[in-house]
Amino acid sequence: xxxxxxxxxxxxxxxxxxxxxxxxxxxxxxxxxxxxxxxxxxxxxxxxxxxxxxxxxxxxxxxxxxxxxxxxxxxxxxxxxxxxxxxxxxxxxxxxxxxxxxxxxxxxxxxxxxxxxxxxxxxxxxxxxxxxxxxxxxxxxxxxxxxxxxxxxxxxxxxxxxxxxxxxxxxxxxxxxxxxxxxxxxxxxxxxxxxxxxxxxxxxxxxxxxxxxxxxxxxxxxxxxxxxxxxxxxxxxxxxxxxxxxxxxxxxxxxxxxxxxxxxxxxxxxxxxxxxxxxxxx
Amino acid sequence: xxxxxxxxxxxxxxxxxxxxxxxxxxxxxxxxxxxxxxxxxxxxxxxxxxxxxxxxxxxxxxxxxxxxxxxxxxxxxxxxxxxxxxxxxxxxxxxxxxxxxxxxxxxxxxxxxxxxxxxxxxxxxxxxxxxxxxxxxxxxxxxxxxxxxxxxxxxxxxxxxxxxxxxxxxxxxxxxxxxxxxxxxxxxxxxxxxxxxxxxxxxxxxxxxxxxxxxxxxxxxxxxxxxxxxxxxxxxxxxxxxxxxxxxxxxxxxxxxxxxxxxxxxxxxxxxxxxxxxxxxxxxxxxxxxxxxxxxxxxxxxxxxxxxxxxxxxx
Numbered sequence: 001x002x003x004x005x006x007x008x009x010x011x012x013x014x015x016x017x018x019x020x021x022x023x024x025x026x027x028x029x030x031x032x033x034x035x036x037x038x039x040x041x042x043x044x045x046x047x048x049x050x051x052x053x054x055x056x057x058x059x060x061x062x063x064x065x066x067x068x069x070x071x072x073x074x075x076x077x078x079x080x081x082x083x084x085x086x087x088x089x090x091x092x093x094x095x096x097x098x099x100x101x102x103x104x105x106x107x108x109x110x111x112x113x114x115x116x117x118x119x120x121x122x123x124x125x126x127x128x129x130x131x132x133x134x135x136x137x138x139x140x141x142x143x144x145x146x147x148x149x150x151x152x153x154x155x156x157x158x159x160x161x162x163x164x165x166x167x168x169x170x171x172x173x174x175x176x177x178x179x180x181x182x183x184x185x186x187x188x189x190x191x192x193x194x195x196x197x198x199x200x201x202x203x204x205x206x207x208x209x210x211x212x213x214x215x216x217x218x219x220x221x222x223x224x225x226x227x228x229x230x231x232x233x234x235x236x237x238x239x240x241x242x243x244x245x246x247x248x249x250x251x252x253x254x255x256x257x258x259x260x261x262x263x264x265x266x267x268x269x270x271x272x273x274x275x276x277x278x279x280x281x282x
Numbered sequence: 283x284x285x286x287x288x289x290x291x292x293x294x295x296x297x298x299x300x301x302x303x304x305x306x307x308x309x310x311x312x313x314x315x316x317x318x319x320x321x322x323x324x325x326x327x328x329x330x331x332x333x334x335x336x337x338x339x340x341x342x343x344x345x346x347x348x349x350x351x352x353x354x355x356x357x358x359x360x361x362x363x364x365x366x367x368x369x370x371x372x373x374x375x376x377x378x379x380x381x382x383x384x385x386x387x388x389x390x391x392x393x394x395x396x397x398x399x400x401x402x403x404x405x406x407x408x409x410x411x412x413x414x415x416x417x418x419x420x421x422x423x424x425x426x427x428x429x430x431x432x433x434x435x436x437x438x439x440x441x442x443x444x445x446x447x448x449x450x451x452x453x454x455x456x457x458x459x460x461x462x463x464x465x466x467x468x469x470x471x472x473x474x475x476x477x478x479x480x481x482x483x484x485x486x487x488x489x490x491x492x493x494x495x496x497x498x499x500x501x502x503x504x505x506x507x508x509x510x511x512x513x514x515x516x517x518x519x520x521x522x523x524x525x526x527x528x529x530x531x532x533x534x535x536x537x538x539x540x541x542x543x544x545x546x547x548x549x550x551x552x553x554x555x556x557x558x559x560x561x562x563x564x565x566x567x568x569x570x571x572x573x574x575x576x577x578x579x580x581x582x583x584x585x586x587x588x589x590x591x592x593x594x595x596x597x
Contacts, residue, residue, distance in 0.1 A: 004484050007484065007486050008484060008485050008486055011396075011485070011486045011489075012392070012396050014388060015388045015389070015391045015392035015395075015396055016392050016396065016397075017388070018384075018385040018386070018387075018388030018389040018391075018392060018456070018460075019388075019389045019392050019393065019397075019405055019409060019460075021385070022385065022389075022409070022412055022453050022456045022457075023405075023408055023409065023411075023412070025453060026411075026412060026415070026453065029423045029427045029428070030423075032423075032426075032427045033422070033423065033426075033427070036426075079316075080316045080319060081316075083312065083313040083315075083316035083317070084313070084316040084317040084319065084320065086313045087310075087313040087314050087316065087317040088317055091310055091313065091314065092317070100321075101317050101318070101320055101321060103581075104320050104321055104324055105320050106577075106581070107324065107574060107577055107578070108320055108323060108324060110507070110510055110573060110574070110576075110577035111327070111514075111570065111573060111574070112513075112514025112515070112516065112541065112569060112570075112573055113514075113516065114514070114516040114541050114544050114545065114566075114569070115327065115514070115566055115569060115570050115573075117544075117548070118327075118330070118331070118544070118562065118563065118566045119323070119326060119327050119330060121548070121562075122330040122334070122563075123326055123330065126554070143323055146319070146320065146323070147320070150320070174306055175306070176305070176306045176309045176310065179309075180309075201414070201416075203416075204415075204416025204417070204418060204419070205416070206416070206417070206418045206516075206517050207516040207517055207520070207541070207544075207545060210545055210548050210549060211544065211545070211548040211562075213548070233416065233418045236418060236422065237418060237421075237517070237521065240421070240422045240425060240426065240521060241521065248426055251422060251426075252422075252426070255418075255419050255422055258416060258418075258419065259415070259416075259419065262414070262415075262416065266414065270407075
């Protein structure tokens with residue numbers, strides 16, 4: 001009897017370690033970055049342009065570039081993703097075409113982000129002639145996050161009780177009227193939180209932007225859609241690749257900024273979602 | 283979508299969505315066009331990769347990809363053997379899976395079979411954070427934190443190597459595997475656990491000989507999806523594994539993966555429509571084909587087991 005209990009305890013400890021060890025390792029590694037980069041974080045680091053001198057270099061164009069990229073990606077991906085979800089959930093039904101598009105969306109979600117970069121390079125930069133600018137970058141990121149936005153939007157559309165749709169039909173509303181005035185407003189909070197989570201992932205995306213042609217050494221802010229641009233992850237990537245220790249310290253500080261942005265977005269979203277769920281339960 | 287339409291169809295004898303004037307039709311067309319964009323994206327990827335790859339093969343015979351054993355497309359005398367890039371990719375992927383699959387299964391068992399509901403409520407989202415950290419950050423951690431530590435343990439470990447990015451990628455993928463396997467474990471009917479218990483099995487035996495085997499398909503699918511992620515992962519390897527295509531099984535030396543090569547070419551000033559430029563698309567095609575087939579295999583495995591389970595319940 002005793003050996004059985006010991007066996008069970010050992011089993012529980014080994015399995016529990018599989019949860020806690022990765023988490024502790026991540027905390028430890030990020031802690032090492034905090035130690036290295038925290039001293040470098042000050043206001044001038046956030047407001048300076050890149051420089052050949054690590055101590056003077058800053059993140060300003062990268063921050064502006066990332067903010068513009070996210071805003072433009074949102075402007076492209078949210079309406080298109082929302083509309084695609086509406087079609088799949090409200091119109092497509094179980095038709096063969098809808099199932100094909102659904103399978104296709106799932107497959108696109110598994111395509112490596114660097115391949116989206118190649119698509120952006122081939123289509124937006126070359127064929128459409130948008131240049132190596134911020135518009136090409138944002139359009140590429142929009143295609144990348146679209147599957148995530150569609151899946152999240154569908155989930156919240158599906159959560160709208162069908163009794164609401166039935167009630168609309170009973171009142172004589174057409175399907176589009178029901179979608180526009182009842183179903184989408186009911187699903188909108190969920191659609192938006194899913195979309196924001198997708199965008200928080202886009203903030204950290206690096207590979208597609210490199211392939212589309214973002215550059216690291218930008219000493220001015222973009223004034224047009226095809227000006228050279230940089231972004232937070234691009235700047236970090238170039239700093240971390242430098243052999244000089246001072247630039248690696250800059251990269252560590254940049255990573256802290258990036259993690260702070262991603263973490264605060266996620267915490268905010270889960271807080272909003274918890275509140276919304278509580279409201280529904282009441 | 284549901285009962286309401288059916289009733290209306292019966293009464294009016296026509297589809298309600300199509301019957302209501304131009305605005306309705308326009309709105310439906312518009313949302314359909316957005317959904318169809320996903321098909322356009324897939325075809326765009328395939329058409330672009332195919333066009334540039336075919337243009338490449340007009341200058342370089344396709345079999346040279348497999349009959350040469352060096353990858354030096356940017357050199358004066360170029361060699362186009364894909365093996366070093368493919369080997370580097372697989373080496374790192376297998377290191378990552380060697381970490382992620384056992385730990386992911388262990389974590390899934392803990393979350394699904396052992397943890398109290400309260401512990402699970404906190405630790406499941408915490409574990410998912412692992413998959414939410416930008417991969418650029420993991421790459422920097424592998425290069426700046428993990429490699430220096432490993433160099434004290436592993437003799438002869440170079441500054442760029444396959445080991446550190448592989449291990450860090452494995453850590454990242456623990457969350458991916460754990461989430462998928464946990465879903466599979468939770469889908470195992472409770473009656474099986476009760477039956478095992480009734481036969482006198484303790485919890486370890488129940489999990490290892492009853493629950494895990496029943497979730498086999500989910501575990502295979504999770505492993506396949508994780509392999510696809512590992513093959514497509516870019517920034518970790520581009521930062522920490524080096525940029526030296528080399529056909530080796532030694533995890534201590536710099537190598538180059540397919541994804542890292544794409545980043546390397548894209549960073550440099552390679553003139554468009556040259557052979558060197560087209561290698562980007564050739565490697566991209568292989569990468570796309572590999573990850574797409576792994577995703578489809580995972581889907582088929584899951585669906586096959588689901589239909590089998592359905593049949594079992596029906597009989």
